[in-house]
Amino acid sequence: MSVPVGYDAGHSLRVDVKWPDPAADFDLYVLDADGREVAASASSSDPETVLLPAVTASYTVRVVPYAPLGDSFTGTASLVADPAAPPPSTATPPTYANSSAPDSIKDAHNAGEPSIGVDRATGAAMFQAYTSTLKVTYDSAGAATWQDKSADAANGCPQGSTTSLDPILFTDPATHRTFESQLAGKTALTCYTDDDGETWTPTGGSGIDSGVDHQTIGGGPFATGEPGPVTAYPNAVYYCSQDIADASCAISRDGGLTYGPAVPMYSLLDCGGLHGHVKVAPDGTVYVPNKGCGGNQAVAVSEDNGLTWTVRKNPSSTPGDSDPSVGIGAGGTVYMGYQNSDGTARIAVSHDKGRTWLYDQNVGASLGIKNIVFPAVTAGDDNRAAFAFLGTTTGGDYQDTAGFKGVWHLYVATTYDGGQSWVTVDATPTDPVQKGSICTGGTTCGQDRNLLDFIDVTLDAQGRVLAAYADGCTGTCATGGAQNYDALASIARQSSGNTLYGAYDAVVAGKHKKSKGGR
Secondary structure (H helix, E strand, C coil): CEEEECCCCCEEEEEEEECCCCCCEEEEEEECCCCCEEEEECCCCCCEEEEEECCCEEEEEEEEEEECCCCCCEEEEEEEECCCCCCCCCCCCCEEEEEECCCCCCCCCCCCCCEEEECCCCCCEEEEECCEEEEEEECCCCCEEEEECCCCHHHCCHHHHCCCCCEEEEECCCCCCEEEEEECCCCEEEEEECCCCCCCEECCCCCECCCCEEEEEEEECCCCCCCCCCCCCCCEEEEEEECCCEEEEEEECCCCCCCCECEEEEECCCCCCCCCCCEECCCCCEEEEEEEECCEEEEEEECCCCCCCEEEEECCCCCCCCCCEEEECCCCCEEEEEECCCCCEEEEEECCCCCCCEEEEECCHHHCCCEEEEEEEEECCCCCEEEEEEEECCCCCCCCCCCCCCEEEEEEEEECCCCCCCEEEECCCCCCCEECCCCCCHHHCCHHHCCCCCCEEEECCCCCEEEEEEECCCHHHHHCCCCCCCCEEEEEEEEECCCCCHHHCCHHHCCCCCCCCCC
């Protein structure tokens, strides 16, 4: 059907397609007058929803039966009011310095969907790229040194160098233990290190009867009053992954050596199978975010060490193409950053473990950012958080290989007032991360899937933000040439401004010495 739209300032056109049987599935595509795709929602959500600019235009809405099961669908189009955006933060914008792995390092140019952690005892950043684990250290001037500390047979982890279906890394900020894992079907090949990659210890790898895709590892304190550790290692370790019809998490009580059975977090009746990365709050509450849960984005939450789970939606959100991310402050405040269905960068705050959400806002509006991918969130003090993402000021279908001409940069938005306002900066202002399209459609993509599915962000002991990303535009591309579809291992590290720990405010700028009582 063709939908004419007249301009309506302060509104968007919302298109919904829904169906009675939750086991069925339809996909939604919107085309412009020339037949070019301008928006799509092809997740497992019911309804499928897209938001479009309410400008003078004619859109064609196409519904494709993915798993119709003999069902019918209902489509609606309506003008919805855009939420009022609060003013941006007046805080001094932080700045970032970028470094990349040298060509001598294996997988330096094979670093799609990197993950990062920091050993807060030594200051070393641990960066995972495919089967390579890289250690990055910084001198007093902020200069980076990259070293290959990959897990292999020579240092105790023979399974670490095998082929991977999905790499992941996690460093526990309290215990300083780093886990690196390679997905291998319904299991994972996992090792951990307590000395920044000098030696590695092999583990059971994953939960009993775990999933086949999108693995994630996280950890933190056990929930109060629940069964705790069975060894001297004090924290819980969680392994989560999806298994087509559901997604599950398993807990380790012995420091990640072995895991119990995988417990379903949700099924396809609740959410799409793919999910973001697991995070653990200071009180032991566990969060796994999801981009499509019945028309909204949400967090799956466990308050009993992964025994039971509840899906808690953000009602202001609509499903996106990239997995959302959560960061958790020192007092338990949850920050969920996500790509909305209109492509924009939004983040919301919860003080009650996802039951309600506050201050939901577009943190890219002040810089004219129209499309984002790969949300990644971290937090420090309870009122401070950072939201990293790849963004472009070009609107439209960013997965249109032939037609999309946007230029992408790494952006970081920071709040110092509990998410009421955010200051957003371009962390790669002179060096594009990608030119043209970025595909988030998995194995159906072409060469524009060079960045794969996500980026990552973390903190060091002083609260500096470190964002790990793959640089897809290097060499002559970065100086004005054509896109070369690289995936160079890179880190943007905060170099000035207040950090996410107030006790160290401005320490990165060298304005004062470390305050007493800081983390």
